[in-house]
Amino acid sequence: MFSFSGLKKDQVSVSTEILAGISSFLATAYIIVVNPSILSQTGMPFSAVLTATVLVSFFSSLMMGLYANNPILVAPGMGLNAFFTFTAVLTDKLPWQVALGTVFWSGIFFLLLSVFNIRSYIVKAIPKPLRFAIAAGIGLFITMIGFANAGFIVASPATMVSLGKLSAPTLTFIAGLAITVILLIRNVKGSILTGIVITSLLAWPIGRWWGGSVPVITIQNIIASPDFSLLFELDLVNSLKWSLAPIILAFVFTDMFDSLSTFVGLAEAANLLDENGEPRNIRKSLIVDAFSTTIAGLTGSSPGTAYIESAVGIEQGGKTGLTAITGAFLFLPFLFLSPLLSAVPTIATAPALVLVGVFMMKPVVRINWNQLSEAFPAFLAMVLIPFTYSITQGIIWGFLSWTVLQIATGKFREISLALIIIDIFAILALIF
Template sequence: MSAISKYFKFAELGTNYRRETLAGFTTFISMAYILFVNPSVLGAAKMNTGAVFTATALASAFGCLMMGILARYPIATAPALGINAFFAYSVCIGMGISWQTALAGVFVASIIFIIITIFKLREAIIDAIPSDLKYAISAGIGLFIAFIGLHQGGLVVADKSTVVTLGSFTTPTTWLTIIGLLVTAVLMVMNVPGSIFIGMVVTATVGLCLGLIPMPTHLLSAAPSLKPTFGVAISHLGDINTVQLWVVVLTFLLVTFFDTAGTLVGLAQQAGFMKDNKMPRVGQALVSDSSAMFVGSILGTSPVGAYVESSAGIAVGGRSGFASVVTGLLFIVGMFFSPLLTVVTDQVTAPALIIVGVLMAQNLRQIAWDKLEIAIPAFLIVLGMPLTYSVSDGMALGLITYPITMIAAKRGKEVHSIMYGLFFIFIIFIWVLNYK
């Protein structure tokens, strides 16, 4: 055990097995919904939901273990939300492309991903982003996941007239979210260790006692077969033979690239890993997530990337890769305890996401708001992420604006050459997303 703690640098990071295990478990609980959401989304593209469930669990586990052991970060990976919807609804349903061909597109994108990672292009881009914008990315992710929590918990709902509005307080499950939020908030203010996790346990217990969360009928079940999806991406590589399909590949590449970059930077800021505006071992972290995307495409799922819900584990003290190892192992176990995971409803995870959003929003105070050339692009990043429901779209708004405002302030020479490159890349990125 001492060899393990030494490898993960527990003493240097001021952590221990208990704290890291709790962090890994908290992260898993916060993102376990993907085991059920991803099959549902990809099922709309006529993919076998059972196979997707198993592929999701295995791809997530692989990525978490890689991130934990190779990069030694408490950052979990799983099939990314948003890009899975693009896969199913835009590519397969909207463009009429089969899911088999779409998976081949993900496979090709993952290979390109690995190549540019090996040549350290992704690492150079992350290092080139100014510290103020990195703080904005972190805060923006905080607002984004807080908004997700508010929506999942029923406190904020869609409205045709005003886009969003306050949820109904006559709905019992909304009150379950409120109870969980208040319990977690009180525990956090009192500095109780593991407040977020305890809040989730209390919320789930109250929900079960009041009948708002159904009791699982059984605990164990066999993992569904991977046969319907395994290796399909490779066998359909020959289908990637039109301009339209290469546009799809480029979209998978760009969205996953910037989603992951933004998430990694935001989480590193939250955990205090950044040193001299750089993320240590970022190369290993990028290799881990690009490898997970590659493996995921072979298993049969949409692109895999770093998850913002990792912030929940970081918030309860996770600082080493051991937390990610715990999360990865729990994804494997989760394949066989899928009935038990149904207890973790939206109302259970919503309070955790909201509170973590508050913690990440504290980075707003680090931004130079008195300098408009910095404040404007930073503000667009922060506001853009929750309003576009996308980390990468929010980054696009800010990073396109940044070179322009800096030139207007006669500070264009201070802008890294890579940032000018990103200006044009994000313009292409936005065009690709709107390609018909």
Template sequence: MLERCFKLQAEGTTISRECLAGLTTFAAMAYIIVVNPLILSDGTGMDHAGLITVTALAAALGCFIMATLTNLPIAQAPGMGLNSYFASVVVVGMGVPWEGALAMVFWNGLIFFALSVSGVRGAIIKSLPSCLQIGIQCGIGFFIAFIGLKNAEIIVSNPFTLVSEGDILKAAPLMALGGLLIMSALTVKKIPGAIIATVLLLSVAGLFIPSGDGTITATPEGFFGLPPSIGQTFLALDWLYPFRHWETALPVIATLLILDLFDSLGTIVALGRQSGMMNDKGEMPKLNRALTADALATVCGSLLGTSTTTAYIESATGIEAGGRTGLTSVVVGCCFLLALFFTPILTAVPAAATAPALIMVGLFMAQGLKHIDYGNLLEVAPAILTALLIPLSFSITHGIMAGIIFYCGLMLLTGRGKEVSLGAWIIAAVFVGFAFI
């Protein structure tokens, strides 16, 4: 049955490899069960306990939808950054009731669905030149590696230099660096499950390594618990709020469209390039289906009671572990459902244990730089600029925005504007307008 559903042999994979890849992806993104409820409930009035269940259900549904529509090893969950915009800017900052904000997410998802089914979203990515697609892939790689270094406190903020090295002689950074060495060695030796095995090893070791008032890995308060109710948020949308308050809702929905569009496009294409899903023409055959799954996940998530659900770049950890089909996504979804009953254990896994996985995958994705024609500044400059600005701006969307505007401007000033596709010019114009919103 699994062979018929996921075509495992045709993709050169096995059930055990797909399951291992799913566990690896889940280990890298399980933090969202804890972080998303904290962000959404802060000052909004939304029930924190119920949001734990909502987050897990939205992630599971998103993974199942992606697997069904695309048979790709891409996991979905409520998006970071998008949840902060929802809670901090829309609800707290603008004073929009959370029920009305959920309605904006819902209508945004429907618009995305229409754009995806019609092929408009796919046409957008085809308009981007290959140098920018490479820059996006590598930039996202740098981004998640930077997040891993930050989570492990290897890199910390600095008021004079913005960032600097942390105290690497502390327990957590040392454990993360040791884990990265172990993970790298196991990967070089092609040991199956190198990433998830290292995460588990570090989590257990952290129980015995002192840090602050306790140990790096906190002792779980329990092992089993029933999921909290989602009664407060389930189908609680104020469906017509965007129509009653269109002057407020219109710019919010437009912003959500821009942020979600290019976050999901950048993530899915970067994962496609990394895993070899692209064809000989540099196109991703299942791109429109993947974007449709992304849109449907957003609609379902809003009905449950969470902000925009989107594809997760942490899926790259499972792809590196060998995941090639939707079975990987199904395993991730099942893990999210099981996690509802074992939340105390998952919340005990320290950031220092998952940080090496993020750093390792970031290094893998940065290998895309080898495809740039370094003898052609018209390719090098936009690609490197995009790759640098994605992590430095802490935003995939803003990095792409700067890259496409710079590329079009450079081509125009060098007398090669006719070589730029119409779609690229339109995207650049939209981004210029978006910058003034």
């Protein structure tokens, strides 16, 4: 249960925590629209994915508040949903039921690693430059998806990709992107969500007043009952095949790095540290994160993860689990708004995808680009993720090139047993 223990009375108040929870929710709420818009490309119903997104966000954030007592919201993660859709399903041709099964098993694996604290050995085995590069690579991947969804970039037989033609939708996307960037620069609360709403309004005239005869947005209803059709639709048996181990491990490692970096970053920025100077309740927080991934597979979503946007609420004074609990309950009303939210066009969510890519590029500055034995594997991992349209391939070649270069330069001590095991999995993934 959340508490104010260990904090001075003048540091926190119930009203401050609630306002902080509202602020964090506004900064995070875009995922309610963006996650279904990405996952529905696998053939999963938009309304059902929206229901799953709300359920994962509610239960995970609630548990973060009650169990871990941290002011951090948890919801389906950007990057993880792109990996689920564009790598696991569309590239590797997995049925979405099997892909949901890999999400569930990755959550169980992550949970075991967190409960028994094995994660610390794995994390230490992953070179920091590769962690930074993978985050940036996923950001570039998400940005490319955003541009493609808006028609701003298109396939080209001559140059592989090319700039799309300027049209009513692409011009609306450009306007929405500009507006969202300006809102962010001016520190407007809920900037990304506001940008999605404004871009949707700008898209309403398309097909009605200009830009063709087919409307981009059509609304039949505003409120409907939640769609639970994806509940327990995962394939637990076929998702346990050895050939799918790389997919499961990719979910685990990506989720783990994302969560750890979020917890550490927020803790340092907001002084949410324990008596040893470590992030407060980090073990409990990681258990909640793993729990979120597990229930995501059960309800019909990509993995859940801690949201860096929680910094908005923390900056507003949120310091306890009450902030997360407040944000959790704000997700619930959207269970009944799937018809309205499903009308949000892809050109309205595309600016959010592009900007998430911008945010995820931040770790690149922490790579030592003057040390080629570190820079080359990091660069390889970062660029292969968008170039191969596969997060897995970026991770595989990043790890393998790192190991080869450390051996070639005589840095044998940089290679741990855990890293060797990871490399073995990477080679097996290439073979099978």
